[in-house]
Amino acid sequence: MTVSDDEWVGSMGAWSDTNLAEIRERLADGFDPGQRLFWLRSTPLHQAAQEGAVKVIELLLASGAEVDPADRYGATPLWEAVRHGQDDAVQLLLAAGADPWRPCIAGRSPGLQALFTELADLFTDLPGVPRISPRLRELQDTVDEMMFSYEDYNEGFCIAFVGGVAEDEVIRRLGAAPELCPPVEPGALWEAEHASPVELLRVASPPGGGVVLFQTEGVLPVHDGVARLVTAGGGVLAGAFPVTGTSVDIWRDGFNVGRPSVHEQLSEDSMLELWMCRFGDCGAHPSTSMERILALMTLLTATYVTEEWLWSAPVRLVPVRLRNASGDR
Incomplete structure (x- = not known):
């Protein structure tokens, strides 16, 4: 069956080098x-740039595609080549006259984005390169360092961080009495959780502040009912x-x-974090x-x-009895 141009132009992988013929x-x-x-x-050139399809990019440009x-x-x-880390595509587009400093999204240019990535060397010597303040560079380096510190996190369960609310208050908002939820040592958790007739949420406060909610099975800390309460x-x-x-x-x-997703295109309204x-x-x-x-949750x-x-660390086991409201259990 012949696929029309309209169908084919947007199909997954249509603009990769494997489809050059x-x-x-x-x-x-x-x-x-x-x-x-x-x-x-978007255009075929956008799609080819995402794929890093340099042969397709060359063909499209030679056929009259706007750069x-x-x-x-x-x-x-x-922008798409930078966002997808396609260094060969970046070099080809720059050589073809693409503007590295053209504002694209939220006033940011592809070149500015690249200066904070491993593609920086492709832009640092270009005319018009913007000056990045030492403070901004330091801030991004600090966030990156914190981000990479989560490298060894391997837990597959749902976890939630809470800011601006003390641990006892979190317990009260969940409908429990803090004095009836004493800290439980790690060695006693399994027995305490499996002896309970209701679901229990682990609640604890890490040394640097904030509150953590998690449970290895059962109710999700980010369930609408829990988060709302x-x-x-x-x-x-x-x-x-x-994970x-x-x-x-x-x-x-x-x-x-x-509910931002890691790889979604950001926009003018996207949070700085x-x-x-x-x-x-x-x-x-x-x-x-x-x-x-995890870095975003921390920020x-x-x-x-x-x-x-x-x-x-010892944690407090809080009975979870969510109200029967829309979106709740």
Whole structure:
């Protein structure tokens, strides 16, 4: 069955170098190299830049494709090549005249983004390179260092960090009495949890501040009911499955205010913390999704944990009895 140009132009992997022969044939038959995908308004050059398909990029440019078109977000092919860490594509687009300093998203240019990644050397000697303040560089380096400190985190359970609420108050908001939830030593946790007729949530405060909620099985700390109760009187909760997931649930003052995903395209409205934690970066920076997720949770709540602390510190077991409301259990 023949696939139409409209269907083919947006199909997964259509603009990779492995499809070079078919792309050449379609262009020879009159296919427009600047054709737009209607839902993103991106072009084949955007797609090829993401793939790092240098042969396709060369062919599209030779066929008359514009080097710097913007999609619906404002991203150019060079932005996408930087975002996906495609250094060969970056070099080719720059050589073809792509503007490294053109503002694309939130006033940021592809070159500025690249200066904070392993692609920096491709931009540092270009005319017009912006000066990055020592303070901004120091701030990003600090966030990166914290991000990489989560490298050895390997737990697959859901975990939530809470900021702006004391541990006793978290317990009260969950409907329990703090005095009836004494700290339990790690060696006694399994027996205490399995002896309880109701689900228990582990609640503890790491040394640097904040509160951590987690449980190795059963109810999720970021379940709407838990998150709503914990933050309804003020405070912020950020929770995720950092090892296996790609997004963070963020709650403030009893409301879900966002669920950003690690590799989604950022926008004018994106929080600064998302930019600092490399959300939107699909390969230009060596950090993993897990490291970025935990770093964002830390930035939003001022709560930092180590895996050693998770398993060695006494925790309080809080009965979870969620109200029967919309979105709750």
